[in-house]
Amino acid sequence: xxxxxxxxxxxxLAYEAAxxxxxxxxFLKRYTEAVSGDSSFLQIHDLAGHxxxxxxxxxxxxxxxxxxxxHYSKLNLWREHGxxxxxAGRVNLDQEQCPRxxxxxxxxxxxxxxxxGIDYSMGAIIAREGDYAPTLTSLRRTGQxxxxxxxxxxxxxxxxxxxxxWSVQRRLHLLAAGESVLDxxxxxxxxxAPDGTAVYCNRAAEENFRSNDGLLLRNxxxxxxxxxxxxxxxxxxxxxxxxxxxxxQAAVSIPRRSLRRDYQVVxxxxxxxxxxxxxTREPVAVALITDPEKQAPASTDLLTQTYKLTPKEAxxxxxxxxxxxxxxxxxxxxxxxxTARTHLRRIFxxxxxxxxxxxxxxxxxxxxxxGRYG
Numbered sequence: 545x546x547x548x549x550x551x552x553x554x555x556x557l558a559y560e561a562a563x564x565x566x567x568x569x570x571f572l573k574r575y576t577e578a579v580s581g582d583s584s585f586l587q588i589h590d591l592a593g594h595x596x597x598x599x600x601x602x603x604x605x606x607x608x609x610x611x612x613x614x615h616y617s618k619l620n621l622w623r624e625h626g627x628x629x630x631x632a633g634r635v636n637l638d639q640e641q642c643p644r645x646x647x648x649x650x651x652x653x654x655x656x657x658x659x660x661g662i663d664y665s666m667g668a669i670i671a672r673e674g675d676y677a678p679t680l681t682s683l684r685r686t687g688q689x690x691x692x693x694x695x696x697x698x699x700x701x702x703x704x705x706x707x708x709x710w711s712v713q714r715r716l717h718l719l720a721a722g723e724s725v726l727d728x729x730x731x732x733x734x735x736x737a738p739d740g741t742a743v744y745c746n747r748a749a750e751e752n753f754r755s756n757d758g759l760l761l762r763n764x765x766x767x768x769x770x771x772x773x774x775x776x777x778x779x780x781x782x783x784x785x786x787x788x789x790x791x792x793q794a795a796v797s798i799p800r801r802s803l804r805r806d807y808q809v810v811x812x813x814x815x816x817x818x819x820x821x822x823x824t825r826e827p828v829a830v831a832l833i834t835d836p837e838k839q840a841p842a843s844t845d846l847l848t849q850t851y852k853l854t855p856k857e858a859x860x861x862x863x864x865x866x867x868x869x870x871x872x873x874x875x876x877x878x879x880x881x882x883t884a885r886t887h888l889r890r891i892f893x894x895x896x897x898x899x900x901x902x903x904x905x906x907x908x909x910x911x912x913x914x915g916r917y918g
Contacts, residue, residue: 546578546698554578555705562709565600572602575702579666579695581682585609589623591630592675596620603683608660619652622665630669630677632707635699637691638665658686666691668699670706678710729908732833736811740765740781743827752807752833758800759807759833766809766831770799777809784811784829795869808834808867812901830901834867847907851894860887864900865907 546554554574561567568586576584583603589596596617598609617623623630626641638647647653657663664684671678680699684691726733732749734742741764745753753761758769766781768774776796798807811831844858853861856877863873874884888900897903 550578551698551701555702558702558705558709559712562713565713568600569602572600575680576602576682579682579691579698580684581666581691581695582685582688584680584682587679587681589630589677589679590675591623591627591677594618594624596623605660612656616652616656619650619656621647621650621652622667630672630679632669632672632677633700633703635666635668635696635703637696639690641667661685664688664690666695666699668703668706670703670710680706729905730835730838731904731908732831732835733905734766734831734833735814735827736766736781736785736829736831738785738828740778740785742766748835749833752835757802757804757807759798759809768796768798769801773798777811780809780811781829781831784813784831786813795867795872805836808836810834810867810900810904812899814901832901832904834865836867851891853891853894857887857891857894860884861891861903861907864888865904870900 554571557567557571557574561571572584572586576582581603583601585601585604586599587596588599597613598604601609622638622641624642625646626636629636629641662683663686666682668680669677670680680703682691682695682699726746727748729746730748732752733744733746734749735744737743742761745761752759758773760767760769766777768777773796777798780796796809796811798809800806809831811829813829814827844855844862847853847858847861848855856879859877860873863876864870868876870884870888871881874881877884879887891903892898895903895906897906
């Protein structure tokens with residue numbers, strides 16, 4: 545029986561594996577030893593699809609893993625007979641999931657389990673997400689005793705830690721996927737915490753900062769080298785973090801040391817929470833950085849065709865994407881500020897956005913402009 549200290553070390557190893565997946569084999573090895581099994585593996589059961597997939601394993605041969613994933617998981621009677629037992633936090637023994645007499649008459653037992661010398665299993669249900677149930681499963685070979693209550697208690701101790709580690713790993717995977725999308729955008733994107741410090745910067749923003757051309761991160765805060773612009777930027781970030789920010793946020797022009805065209809920065813509040821940041825410093829605002837020297841113009845034709853914008857609405861959206869304030873865009877289009885606000889509300893409705901920052905990110909994901917530019 546594993547000591548409490550050994551079990552705590554195993555729990556810590558699970559949390560480490562959540563951020564460093566290459567640690568899972570070591571965890572599975574130590575877990576197998578703790579429950580006196582012959583092998584252990586992480587798998588995901590698709591209860592509706594009647595199949596399962598082994599993700600990582602210790603003590604499982606490559607032929608067994610391959611044949612199970614491709615064929616034998618479809619025949620798994622432990623899963624099919626024990627579906628009602630797949631509840632998060634529960635630890636199931638094989639005889640609870642399927643009577644031994646039924647199992648031994650099945651193709652699953654005679655063609656798979658007997659072939660690989662397997663007789664007993666124990667499954668700890670890490671989570672239940674709809675019809676999917678990630679599970680930590682241990683096996684014992686023919687000639688051993690079935691898993692019992694002492695081994696179940698070990699699994700029960702670990703399963704809450706495994707559940708949290710699994711959740712952390714999923715969030716990290718989501719964040720990595722989100723980063724890959726944000727890194728393709730030509731806009732600099734900086735997520736901001738309530739105190740104005742940066743929680744995350746995409747690749748374009750980091751390139752802006754590395755160029756040291758008038759815009760930088762100082763002690764984690766978005767700053768401008770120009771003192772007047774820096775004060776305006778500070779006010780814009782503070783306003784964006786406020787729950788009563790205005791509909792059309794003012795763009796802040798940031799002069800550049802290279803004398804190239806100014807950066808344009810729009811700071812806006814975030815009205816929804818991101819699962820990727822749960823349990824960490826959640827951003828409350830975003831700063832979008834436009835570099836007019838690199839920014840491809842938005843296609844008004846594409847905006848009109850994709851979102852059914854009127855020509856004037858498409859031109860206004862393109863002006864905002866250029867980094868201009870709503871007031872400046874209205875002046876460029878020879879319309880009043882109130883008319884521009886009305887157009888902006890209609891643009892939000894048609895594009896399914898609710899804030900200028902969301903609109904700019906949406907436009908940034910469109911193909912590079914090939915039509916006329918308003």
